[in-house]
Amino acid sequence: MDPDLALLLNGIVSGLLLGGLYAAAAAGLSISFGMLDVVNIAHPAFMVLGALLVALLWGATGIDPLILSVLLTPAFWALGAAIYVVYHHFFERRGDEAIQGLAFFFGVMFIIEVGLVLAIGPEQHFADAAYAGITWRLGEIDLPLRMLVPALVAFAAIGGLALFLRRSFTGRAIAAVAQDREALRLLAIDPVRIKRLAFGISIAMAALAGGALVVVQPVDAWSGHVFIGRVFAVVIMGGLSSLGGCVLAALAFGVVENVTASFYGPSWSPAVAFGCLLLVLAIRPQGFFGRVA
Template sequence: MDPDLSLLLNGIVSGLLLGGLYAAAASGLAVSFGMLDIVNIAHPVLMVAAGFFVVLVGTALGLDPLLVAVLQAPLFYVLGIGLYTAYNYFFERRGDEALQGLAFFFGVMFIIEVGLVLLFGPEQRFLDPDYAFVTWRLGEIDVPLRMLIPALLAMASIGALYWFLQRTFTGLAIAAVAQDPEALRLMAVDPVRIKRIAFGISVALASIAGGALVVVQPIDPSTHNVFIGRVFAICIMGGMASLPGCILAAFLFGVVENLTATFYGPSWAPAVAFGWLLLVLAVRPQGLFGRAA
């Protein structure tokens, strides 16, 4: 096979696997930002915090990091309920959710980052399961399990969320709450309760993403800064509340970023990837799967 073609194919495959990590990171934001219209700028740092606790528990008990991420997801669900309760009490119910609410999540972000530094120090942490050192070779294409298995877990969790949103009453209420909360009240459904559940789910998804993250790369308390722009860009590109759009946008973002890094250098990768975002929005302002106003 031609070396350039082999490099291109490997770049596409690696980009798709990287997109799986981005999808895991952005899916929770698609719920909080896309469906609830809550600009949770702290979502990436919650993912990193989940990664640190995955390393802590996984190292102490000798468990697979992805298993730990799934097991601790209910705890992060409860944390999400607590965060939304505070946000609703102090800001949303008074109509101050725009600027003041954004400042609230900025504060949460900095508190968590400083807390991680105090608890774990500024050093990088990682946890390597056995499969992290295994690479499948399919002809000229290398498929590292370090990236494949977290991507599969991400797709499974997003698929479960999609089924929940499409097939259950609570899921349908989550999809409707940002559009018409008064209609939910007429059906004897408390919109605040629905938002509380949805925000808890979004933070639980951050736990899954954190487990995927520590398998793919080492983390430190400032790692979330790398993901803030990316997860919001993916969410917007996909169409805000669309989970299929989130997945497609994450794959596109990962492939464009990885191919740019492969052929032109890593310093160009973010600029080209965000340029791709602007191009998509210029053609479809509502995003890939969004609905035109």
């Protein structure tokens, strides 16, 4: 096989696996930002918090990091629900969620990052899963399990979340809460309770993304900064509240970044990827699967 073609195919496959990580990171934000209209700028910090907790628990127990991330989701759901209660009481209820609410989440992000540095230090942490060193080969294409397994778990979690939102009464209420609160009240549904539940789910998804992240790469307290622009770009490209669009945008983003890095160097990959974001928004402002207002 031609070396350039082999490099391209491996770049595409690796980009799809990287897109699985982006999809896991962006799925929770798609709920909070797209469905609830809560601009949680601290979402990547929660993902890093989950990643570092998983790394510490893995070091203490040896349990697979992805299993640990699943076991952490109830605690992260409770944390997210508690944070939403504070956010609603001091900002959303008074109509101050635009600027003051955004500043609140900046503060939450800063508290998480500084708290992690004070608690465990600035060093990088990594969870060396049993399959992390295994690579499957399909001809000239490499499939590293340290990226394949987290990607499959991420897609399974997103699929389950999509079924919950589409098939359950509570899921449909979550999808409707940002569109028409008064209609929910007429159905005797408390919109605040629904948003508290949904925001908790978004933070629980951050814990799953953290488990995937710490298997793929080392993580420190400041690693969330790398993902802030990427996860918001993925959610916007996908169409805000569309999980299917979020996955498609994450895969596209991962492929563009990885192929660009393979041929032109990693310094070019963010510029090209965000250039594609601008192109998509110029042609289709509502994103891949978004609806025209």
